[in-house]
Amino acid sequence: MKLEEVTDSSPISGVSRRDFLKFCSMMAAAMGLPGMGAQIAEAVTVQKRPPVLWLSAQECTGCTESLLRTNHPSLERLILELISLEYHETLLVGSGKQAEEWREKSMQENKGKYILVVDGSIPVKDNGIYCKIGGKTALTLLEEMASQAAAVIAIGSCASWGGIPASDPNPTGATAVHEIFKSKGIKTPCVNIPGCPPNPYNFLSTVLYFLTFKKLPELDEQARPKFAYGRLIHENCERRPHFDAGRFALQFGDDGHRKGYCLYKLGCKGPETFNNCPIQLFNDVGSGAWPVGTGGPCFGCSEMGIGFTKPIHSPASPKYFTPPSILPRIDEKRGHGLTIAGVAVAAGIAGAALGAGAVTAKKLGKDDEEQGKSGSREK
Amino acid sequence: MEIKRRDFLKMAAGTSLFLATGAPAMAREQKSLPPEAVGMLYDSTVCIGCRACQPACKQANDMPVEHSTPDSVWDDPIDLSAKTLNIIKVYTTGRGINKDSETDGYSFIKRHCMHCVDPACVSACPVSALKKNQQTGVVSYNKDACIGCRYCQLACPYNIPKFEFDKTFPQIRKCQLCEHRFKDNKFSACCEVCPTGASIFGKVADLQAEAKKRLTLKPGEYYKYPVAHVKSGQVSYRPVAKYQPKVYGEKDGGGSQILMLAAVSFEKLGMPALDEASDASFSENIQHTVYKGMIGPGVLLAGLLFAAYKSTNKKDE
Numbered sequence: 001m002k003l004e005e006v007t008d009s010s011p012i013s014g015v016s017r018r019d020f021l022k023f024c025s026m027m028a029a030a031m032g033l034p035g036m037g038a039q040i041a042e043a044v045t046v047q048k049r050p051p052v053l054w055l056s057a058q059e060c061t062g063c064t065e066s067l068l069r070t071n072h073p074s075l076e077r078l079i080l081e082l083i084s085l086e087y088h089e090t091l092l093v094g095s096g097k098q099a100e101e102w103r104e105k106s107m108q109e110n111k112g113k114y115i116l117v118v119d120g121s122i123p124v125k126d127n128g129i130y131c132k133i134g135g136k137t138a139l140t141l142l143e144e145m146a147s148q149a150a151a152v153i154a155i156g157s158c159a160s161w162g163g164i165p166a167s168d169p170n171p172t173g174a175t176a177v178h179e180i181f182k183s184k185g186i187k188t189p190c191v192n193i194p195g196c197p198p199n200p201y202n203f204l205s206t207v208l209y210f211l212t213f214k215k216l217p218e219l220d221e222q223a224r225p226k227f228a229y230g231r232l233i234h235e236n237c238e239r240r241p242h243f244d245a246g247r248f249a250l251q252f253g254d255d256g257h258r259k260g261y262c263l264y265k266l267g268c269k270g271p272e273t274f275n276n277c278p279i280q281l282f283n284d285v286g287s288g289a290w291p292v293g294t295g296g297p298c299f300g301c302s303e304m305g306i307g308f309t310k311p312i313h314s315p316a317s318p319k320y321f322t323p324p325s326i327l328p329r330i331d332e333k334r335g336h337g338l339t340i341a342g343v344a345v346a347a348g349i350a351g352a353a354l355g356a357g358a359v360t361a362k363k364l365g366k367d368d369e370e371q372g373k374s375g376s377r378e379k
Numbered sequence: 380m381e382i383k384r385r386d387f388l389k390m391a392a393g394t395s396l397f398l399a400t401g402a403p404a405m406a407r408e409q410k411s412l413p414p415e416a417v418g419m420l421y422d423s424t425v426c427i428g429c430r431a432c433q434p435a436c437k438q439a440n441d442m443p444v445e446h447s448t449p450d451s452v453w454d455d456p457i458d459l460s461a462k463t464l465n466i467i468k469v470y471t472t473g474r475g476i477n478k479d480s481e482t483d484g485y486s487f488i489k490r491h492c493m494h495c496v497d498p499a500c501v502s503a504c505p506v507s508a509l510k511k512n513q514q515t516g517v518v519s520y521n522k523d524a525c526i527g528c529r530y531c532q533l534a535c536p537y538n539i540p541k542f543e544f545d546k547t548f549p550q551i552r553k554c555q556l557c558e559h560r561f562k563d564n565k566f567s568a569c570c571e572v573c574p575t576g577a578s579i580f581g582k583v584a585d586l587q588a589e590a591k592k593r594l595t596l597k598p599g600e601y602y603k604y605p606v607a608h609v610k611s612g613q614v615s616y617r618p619v620a621k622y623q624p625k626v627y628g629e630k631d632g633g634g635s636q637i638l639m640l641a642a643v644s645f646e647k648l649g650m651p652a653l654d655e656a657s658d659a660s661f662s663e664n665i666q667h668t669v670y671k672g673m674i675g676p677g678v679l680l681a682g683l684l685f686a687a688y689k690s691t692n693k694k695d696e
Contacts, residue, residue: 321454330649
């Protein structure tokens with residue numbers, strides 16, 4: 001399909017040229033690449049639709065569900081026109097042997113060219129027997145499929161760092177994709193798109209970036225694309241002014257909660273979670289469509305060590321500290337005055353010191369006397 | 380050994396004469412501004428209390444976070460400390476709703492080292508750990524020379540130098556005007572980040588002219604306030620407030636390289652009322668008079684020796 005062929009009356013697509021370019025521009029904007037819309041359009045039209053294989057391991061299909069809710073493009077347009085989704089357990093028409101055969105055929109045909117998307121963590125305990133597809137363990141499948149892929153995208157927290165399955169006590173030995181790569185020596189580049197589920201546009205943008213520029217977008221030290229995970233939720237949160245002003249909701253449904261105050265004290269993990277939820281939002285329904293926007297504290301689903309690890313309502317440890325909007329007064333008093341406990345402790349120490357001093361003095365006196373006595377005897 | 384009274388007096392006089400010729404006489408004038416002196420102009424009426432300067436300062440100087448609330452969610456120092464070199468404080472009165480007013484009003488003030496023209500801390504420091512740069516006039520600190528006596532803390536009229544009491548190898552902490560950034564053609568981080576031009580950096584001479592110019596403006600008329608640097612070319616166009624007719628730091632305490640303008644009296648903003656003579660020149664004058672030519676100490680020594688000699692004689696005989 002050529003870009004010129006995407007016309008208003010294009011029977012195969014059902015998508016107008018205008019809508020198509022709009023989508024490409026939106027993707028470009030999501031990645032912070034203004035003006036690149038046309039180039040992205042070229043990339044997804046000129047060549048054969050890029051093959052994508054999707055491997056599901058220990059997962060809940062939440063990531064697929066999230067992807068199903070995109071409007072620009074809608075999922076059917078994505079998988080039928082933009083990419084060629086060769087294998088996806090949930091979306092495949094065929095099943096069983098037929099599906100597995102197609103997977104192997106596609107892998108051979110597109111060797112070194114396809115994008116592998118993995119959702120779900122990989123169990124490694126007892127040789128990975130806790131997750132099998134077509135008689136093969138997820139571990140074997142991942143090794144097979146990843147080593148021949150052009151790039152791997154680990155979608156969701158499970159694939160990125162373990163997620164729910166890796167929560168203590170982690171009975172299946174659930175492991176993140178990039179950790180398997182490390183232990184098995186797989187060199188294929190891997191991008192993590194954590195989240196439970198992640199924002200589908202973060203995923204789509206990464207795929208399109210790769211197709212357009214033939215390389216992965218800029219990644220942080222956890223291999224997350226910086227355009228999406230470069231900032232803390234706290235930094236873009238619409239409730240941030242309330243945090244700075246010290247206005248907190250203390251209970252669900254209390255006055256502060258109704259007024260839209262900061263949810264920090266309800267356990268919001270925004271100050272320690274890197275994600276773009278407050279600016280990308282969810283479900284294409286407009287402002288406020290994200291957890292904190294609806295009054296639910298962020299639980300850090302995308303952040304390793306926070307989501308599914310730290311108790312939901314325990315307060316976050318902010319990554320960066322900034323001054324509040326309340327200022328100290330000119331003559332602000334330091335300290336909090338004497339507390340009863342403090343005085344008691346101080347008195348105790350003083351008492352002990354006095355006692356010790358007295359005893360020492362007494363002893364010294366005695367020693368002197370004794371010395372004096374012995375001295376006189378010697379004389 | 381027998382010393383005659385006559386010989387002893389001769390010796391004592393000789394000694395003090397020797398000492399007198401050994402030490403040159405030092406008269407202490409008040410010091411003046413170095414030729415290339417740089418500083419800041421803080422205009423309280425332009426400050427909006429956003430505190431952008433505080434994190435910028437911490438970042439530029441690699442300073443730790445300071446918590447003063449049990450929640451520990453903010454970097455919220457309540458005053459300057461060994462962890463905080465720069466702070467914005469607020470004066471409020473009555474209902475605290477009118478900016479830059481002493482009735483039902485409020486006003487901000489930015490506190491940090493004033494970089495005095497004749498700094499008391501430099502004068503008090505026994506080991507020259509605190510020094511005033513001959514060119515830029517920046518009062519900087521050398522941790523390797525410091526002996527931790529904390530005289531500077533007592534000497535400073537603005538209560539600026541802070542000591543790291545919680546550290547095993549403590550240092551004195553104070554604003555050094557981001558001197559370490561000068562070599563990269565950068566200036567104080569607090570000025571660089573200030574969005575309104577409340578803090579501007581520049582040569583002290585330029586800043587003095589700018590400050591005086593502001594005092595001539597009519598309240599209510601619009602003026603182009605320079606932003607970041609007095610010569611940056613960037614401006615913030617805003618109405619002029621009703622200034623107190625004083626540039627704080629022009630002469631206070633012998634003058635400082637940080638100048639301040641405000642619409643509320645400086646005393647209410649917590650700035651000390653200082654004489655035009657610097658503390659350093661006052662104390663050094665006393666000391667240099669007492670020790671002038673070492674005659675005073677010489678005479679004193681002679682007197683003491685004589686007294687001792689006399690009483691010893693009596694007892695022994």
